[in-house]
Amino acid sequence: MQKQWWKEAVVYQIYPRSFNDSNDDGIGDLRGIIEKIDYLDKLGVDAVWLNPVYKSPNDDNGYDISDYRAIMDEFGTMEDLEELIALLKERNIKIIMDLVINHTSDEHHWYKESAKSKDNPYRDYYIWKDGKNDGPPNNWKSFFGGSTWEYDQKTDQYYLHLFSKKQPDLNWENKELRSELYDMINWWLEKGIDGFRLDVINLISKNQDFPDGKENGLCGHEHFANGPRVHEFIQEMAEKTYNNYDAMTVGETPFVDKDEAIKFVKEERQEFSMVIPFEHVEFDRKEGWEKISDWQLSELKDLMTEWQYKLQENNGWTSLYFCNHDQPRIVSRYGDDGKYRKESAKMLGTLLHTLRGTPFIYQGEEIGMTNVSFENLDDFDDIETRGYLNDLKKKGEMTNEEMLKMANYRSRDNARTPMHWNDSKYAGFSNVEPWLQMNDNYPEINVARDLKSDDSVFKYYQKLISLRKEYPVFVYGKYKILLEDDQNIYTYIREGKENNLLIMLNFSEQLAEVDLEDELEIQNAELLINNYNNEPEFRSKSQLNPYEARIYLFQ
Structure with a gap:
């Protein structure tokens, strides 16, 4: 590689x-x-x-x-x-x-020209189609809710937008x-x-x-x-x-x-x-x-x-x-x-x-x-969230409280505050x-x-980033899963040319037992980092605190 x-x-x-x-x-x-x-x-x-x-x-x-x-x-x-x-x-x-x-904005120069007429030089920069049976060209649905097609009365055709109607899709077929x-x-x-x-x-x-x-x-x-x-x-x-x-x-x-x-x-x-x-x-x-x-x-x-x-x-x-x-x-x-x-x-x-x-x-x-x-x-700004909420309101199957709870969990605004x-x-x-x-x-x-x-x-x-720079095995080591069926612990090794890593992660709020005796033999493992600020020595059988993470280096 x-x-x-x-x-x-x-x-x-x-x-x-x-x-x-x-x-x-x-x-x-x-x-x-x-x-x-x-x-x-x-x-x-x-x-x-x-x-x-x-x-x-x-x-x-x-x-x-x-x-x-x-x-x-x-x-x-x-x-x-x-x-x-x-x-x-x-x-x-x-x-x-x-x-x-x-796609671009519908305020891009290309689209403004494209929308002027069917014979405009930029017309084919976007995807325009005739309607079908007094409706859109097909039944495709937008990522943001509703149809992917918007009717343009001036030229009597529909343009494609996989996202917002203000985001017309470009026609990549056009060289x-x-x-x-x-x-x-x-x-x-x-x-x-x-x-x-x-x-x-x-x-x-x-x-x-x-x-x-x-x-x-x-x-x-x-x-x-x-x-x-x-x-x-x-x-x-x-x-x-x-x-x-x-x-x-x-x-x-x-x-x-x-x-x-x-x-x-x-x-x-x-x-x-x-x-x-x-x-x-x-x-x-x-x-x-x-x-x-x-x-x-x-x-x-x-x-x-x-x-x-x-x-x-x-x-x-x-x-x-x-x-x-x-x-x-x-x-x-x-x-x-x-x-x-x-x-x-x-x-x-x-x-x-x-x-x-x-x-x-x-x-x-x-x-x-x-x-x-x-x-x-009404506090949500995200266009995707607003689209989903509008669809849910039309269905009438959820209360405002239920919709609010779901939006607070799902919304892209969570990342954008x-x-x-x-x-x-x-x-x-x-x-x-x-x-x-x-x-x-x-x-x-x-x-x-x-x-x-x-x-x-x-x-x-900061320390994780520093360790990644210090030990090439973080980048180039091969991945191997351990204890695949465990419902609390995610543990795996990274196998490198000079050394190896053992990563142990507890995904639960409970104390969790880890038993690696049948999985691998390790001697002289060095603890590189632990999120509980203690320094547990490596043992094939050990107990992890709630949400504990450990990385060991071994030969």
Whole structure:
């Protein structure tokens, strides 16, 4: 396996709108990120992934781009971004841009021209179709609820939007469009960025017959996810853009299992550095958005292990994450955000940094930020949450209290509440009321408090990152699961050339017994880190405290 900087990196994801407000308008911005570079350097991360900062009317918080070569007014200027890139590079921190090329905003120049007439030169940059039986061309459903088709009275046709109606899908079948996108990608690479996270990139190829979809799950996804030309398009893009640079590429790929993922990340195929898998953050919603599915630890272990083995055997790589701007806070989801908040946050961080892949830390995860508790349905800003709530209201099967409880658990707003820097009003994020309601536990959970405490989640993450840099086995070691059927303990080893790691994680709030006598023989194991600040010697039979994590080094 080839050594690559992006395999060895730890990436920190910044949601600019909620990171740090430098000009007191209640919205985070690029200069706010510049003010916190020392913090990123102190944590020890190697790269920063910025959520979209391009010019946008903000229908979907920047994922509706109106100009790929300009900066959103609320975030600052291109000069601010260039300064940020330069200052990060001084600290040897690389920068990854979020790139949205499945769709644009309906305020993009291309779409404005496309919508003028059927014979406009830009018409074919988007997907326009005649209706059928006095309705849309097919029954596909949007990620945000409702039909994927919006009728345009002026030209008497429908345009496709897999997301918001203000996010029309680009027509990748059009060679001229692809050429313009590639020119834009190279323009950014020449500006000095180090790669891209490519939003819903496996949706760019649609079945050109546009048939009706099956009425289960997201209707139509079998015709617009992993479409017939998706790998052809990606290989062409890679060849003409980022593969000519020492760049990191992260493909966000919904509806991709481990077998399909190999096609995107196998080194010989030269498509992406890694993908963003979804199965491990969706298995608690098997029965839909509106119901929390019961799950057992063995399910999570099976999913993680299947991906680990598949990619390991096929010379592929992946991203490691639990939190991002689209997911609720992991400590509230798979841990305990009450009594054992610190312990479970550290335990989950241990899993994140010891699997085979590139760890992604989402802002606030390193201090154990939790889900928010909004009091009213109207408090939610997230367009996806609002779409689901509207659908539930129409069904009339849930009370407002039930919908509120579910939205507080599921909503993407959980990740988007402003960053907690200190215990002052508005948590040091801003001096004025932020664009989104604060989580009211910021006086107890904030950066300033974590930096002062030797037992903090931040200091634990800092040490995990340091260990990863010190021992190559964290990056390149082979993964092997132990005690597969245990419903409380997740334990595995990483086998390296020089040494090995044993990772022991208790996913329960109970004391848990670990018996490895029949699994492996270890002598002279060295404890590298433990989230209870004690130093337990390795024993084949041992007991783990609630949410305890241990990493041992052995020969």
